[in-house]
Amino acid sequence: MIVDRNRLPEEIRDLPESCFEIVGAEDIRDEAPKTEAIGFFKDAISRLRKNKLSVIAFWLISLVIVSAIIVPYLTGYSYTAQNVALRNLPPKIPGLEKLGIADGTRILTNRPKDSLREFPADSIVEIVREYRINNVEMVDVKVDYYAYAGVPEGEYHWMGTDYLGRDLCTRLFMGARVSLLIAFFAVVANIIIGVIYGACAGYYGGKVDMLLTHFAEILDGLPYLVVTILFMLLLGSGMLSIVLALTVTGWIGTARLVRAQFYRFKGREYVLAARTLGVKDRALIFRHILPNAIGPVITRAMISIPGAIFSESFLAYIGLGIKPPSPSIGILLSDGQRVLLQYPYQTVFPAVLISVLMVSFNLFANGLRDALDPTQRGEI
Amino acid sequence: MLRYTLSRLGAMLLTMFIIMSLSFWIIRLMPQSIFENPEVAPEVQKLLEAEMHLDKPMWVQYYYFIRDIVTKRDFGRSVKLRPGMDVFKVIATRIKPSMVLNFFSLLLSIPAGIILGTIAALQRNKWPDNLISFLVVIFISVPSFVFGAVLQYTFTFRIPLFPTLYDATAASFGEMFHSLTLPIIALALGPAATIARYLRGELIETLSSEFLLLARTKGLTRAQAVVRHAFRNSLVPIANTIIPMITGIMGGSLVIERIFAVPGMGGQLVESIVVGDHFLTVALLMFYSAISLITIFVVDISYGLIDPRIRVGGGK
Numbered sequence: 001m002i003v004d005r006n007r008l009p010e011e012i013r014d015l016p017e018s019c020f021e022i023v024g025a026e027d028i029r030d031e032a033p034k035t036e037a038i039g040f041f042k043d044a045i046s047r048l049r050k051n052k053l054s055v056i057a058f059w060l061i062s063l064v065i066v067s068a069i070i071v072p073y074l075t076g077y078s079y080t081a082q083n084v085a086l087r088n089l090p091p092k093i094p095g096l097e098k099l100g101i102a103d104g105t106r107i108l109t110n111r112p113k114d115s116l117r118e119f120p121a122d123s124i125v126e127i128v129r130e131y132r133i134n135n136v137e138m139v140d141v142k143v144d145y146y147a148y149a150g151v152p153e154g155e156y157h158w159m160g161t162d163y164l165g166r167d168l169c170t171r172l173f174m175g176a177r178v179s180l181l182i183a184f185f186a187v188v189a190n191i192i193i194g195v196i197y198g199a200c201a202g203y204y205g206g207k208v209d210m211l212l213t214h215f216a217e218i219l220d221g222l223p224y225l226v227v228t229i230l231f232m233l234l235l236g237s238g239m240l241s242i243v244l245a246l247t248v249t250g251w252i253g254t255a256r257l258v259r260a261q262f263y264r265f266k267g268r269e270y271v272l273a274a275r276t277l278g279v280k281d282r283a284l285i286f287r288h289i290l291p292n293a294i295g296p297v298i299t300r301a302m303i304s305i306p307g308a309i310f311s312e313s314f315l316a317y318i319g320l321g322i323k324p325p326s327p328s329i330g331i332l333l334s335d336g337q338r339v340l341l342q343y344p345y346q347t348v349f350p351a352v353l354i355s356v357l358m359v360s361f362n363l364f365a366n367g368l369r370d371a372l373d374p375t376q377r378g379e380i
Numbered sequence: 381m382l383r384y385t386l387s388r389l390g391a392m393l394l395t396m397f398i399i400m401s402l403s404f405w406i407i408r409l410m411p412q413s414i415f416e417n418p419e420v421a422p423e424v425q426k427l428l429e430a431e432m433h434l435d436k437p438m439w440v441q442y443y444y445f446i447r448d449i450v451t452k453r454d455f456g457r458s459v460k461l462r463p464g465m466d467v468f469k470v471i472a473t474r475i476k477p478s479m480v481l482n483f484f485s486l487l488l489s490i491p492a493g494i495i496l497g498t499i500a501a502l503q504r505n506k507w508p509d510n511l512i513s514f515l516v517v518i519f520i521s522v523p524s525f526v527f528g529a530v531l532q533y534t535f536t537f538r539i540p541l542f543p544t545l546y547d548a549t550a551a552s553f554g555e556m557f558h559s560l561t562l563p564i565i566a567l568a569l570g571p572a573a574t575i576a577r578y579l580r581g582e583l584i585e586t587l588s589s590e591f592l593l594l595a596r597t598k599g600l601t602r603a604q605a606v607v608r609h610a611f612r613n614s615l616v617p618i619a620n621t622i623i624p625m626i627t628g629i630m631g632g633s634l635v636i637e638r639i640f641a642v643p644g645m646g647g648q649l650v651e652s653i654v655v656g657d658h659f660l661t662v663a664l665l666m667f668y669s670a671i672s673l674i675t676i677f678v679v680d681i682s683y684g685l686i687d688p689r690i691r692v693g694g695g696k
Contacts, residue, residue, distance in 0.1 A: 221395040223672035225631045234406045351526045358521035
């Protein structure tokens with residue numbers, strides 16, 4: 001029984017408890033909640049789980065990230081080791097080779113029959129077709145390139161090798177690592193700058209807001225492409241410079257979003273109450289108002305990751321990004337493009353990887369947006 | 381409206397000036413001499429440098445740079461790719477294929493996007509909508525250069541319908557256009573998907589509005605109601621998503637031109653950066669900036685025309 005005996009009148013203070021009886025509240029019919037309380041994030045995650053596409057996208061992204069971390073160690077090749085004797089080998093994958101796919105062979109068409117002498121006997125798998133053009137004996141021939149290049153039995157390049165004989169599988173996942181790291185750091189930098197900038201502009205308002213907003217507006221007017229190219233020129237190529245170049249104007253969207261959110265919430269009663277209780281500016285900004293903006297900010301971060309991956313490969317493609325021999329998905333694509341018609345596999349693997357990454361990130365971001373902000377649900 | 385227009389114009393000119401200065405300082409401070417040509421005698425180099433004010437301090441060079449642009453609209457001359465040629469003449473030699481490529485990509489993407497978006501909105505949550513939505517996600521996500529590679533491999537090598545590379549010796553416009561078909565398609569897929577997605581959202585919102593119900597109750601057929609009432613209302617916001625796409629298409633064309641060996645401005649920009657033809661680089665960057673700023677300006681003005689609150693209330 002919750003009775004503070006000191007507050008009772010003196011004459012009844014020492015009576016035993018059995019003399020007391022609760023009057024007025026006979027029995028309490030409320031039930032204690034049997035289920036766990038569901039907070040904002042738990043609710044969002046449970047909604048996200050129901051979106052099948054987002055779940056698939058999430059697992060695909062995880063798969064690529066895990067592969068980017070471990071595959072370069074598993075292949076047993078270095079991503080820079082060159083061996084010109086092994087250049088442009090087709091893919092050869094253990095297991096699949098018996099089925100005739102990815103068995104390290106290539107069909108060469110329109111070869112004069114005499115030229116077959118330059119191939120070691122064991123490298124010619126079969127002669128597909130024999131015919132004559134202008135009295136020259138011609139053949140289409142299936143050649144085992146691994147035997148031709150003198151690769152010992154049991155050595156595999158799962159995705160083949162490039163024009164310098166480097167293992168493409170190692171390079172692809174090294175490249176994915178580089179691209180993902182650049183995207184990650186660029187997005188994190190953009191979010192941090194954008195949140196702080198937008199919070200200051202939105203919270204303080206007035207002259208501060210005017211100055212900050214005008215500055216952001218001028219910066220935003222600069223064309224993205226031109227600014228990125230200029231800053232790549234200024235900073236030189238390298239991971240850090242790409243991150244910086246993507247940050248120059250990348251944070252403005254986040255800043256604008258956070259600022260709008262601050263304008264919405266800073267006049268609410270709960271903020272006024274907190275301020276009346278003497279809460280400092282910093283606590284008001286970061287503890288009381290900012291959490292309201294966290295949903296849209298997370299969504300924005302997710303949506304800008306594929307954008308950053310694209311920008312990175314775009315820069316690599318036009319020769320302003322990561323410099324060889326460091327790989328990135330963009331570098332591999334642009335290397336592969338040069339020999340697209342002869343060795344399409346060199347383009348296929350990086351193209352598939354970047355497409356899977358971009359589609360997955362977009363789908364996951366859409367799912368996340370719907371989960372965090374159910375009012376906007378349903379749009380692609 | 382005049383005041384609003386003038387203020388936007390002022391902002392545009394200010395931005396242009398900032399870009400001009402940024403390009404000047406960044407590109408000039410790069411560790412690469414403008415005349416690093418062993419074939420040119422040192423005395424000639426000295427003379428050339430004096431003529432282009434390159435022997436003076438940077439601030440003086442900056443003054444001459446700005447003065448020439450403002451008073452004579454003179455951006456200088458190319459020094460490496462086409463020595464001695466006025467930069468705008470150099471750009472003029474490369475502008476045609478780029479513009480054909482960009483213009484027709486936009487021209488293809490608009491009707492494609494509008495048709496797909498309308499079908500998706502009218503067939504909401506049925507299989508055509510699901511199919512289009514799936515394609516939209518693919519086209520928006522996958523970079524244009526991947527599409528470029530896929531199209532090039534499929535339609536020039538496996539099924540030889542189009543030439544692999546741009547046909548620089550084409551005699552007629554038709555032949556040139558034929559060799560540009562694949563790059564145009566590769567560039568148009570992304571913008572078309574963006575338009576389709578946006579229009580679908582807009583149309584779905586309009587289709588459930590009360591004035592459309594009214595149009596139906598007064599006896600219009602579904603098609604009439606959609607075309608005359610819903611569609612018109614959705615086109616206004618669409619127009620303002622299409623204009624900024626021009627900038628995106630021009631960026632994408634930088635890479636697509638490389639894949640299909642189109643001798644356009646994108647390739648020229650990259651070349652000029654690589655060899656260090658500074659005046660040309662600056663002029664090309666200014667050209668790209670100008671187009672991007674003009675699109676922003678057009679959008680701002682059209683918003684002001686459509687929604688008078690914007691121009692009265694100012695930026696906030």
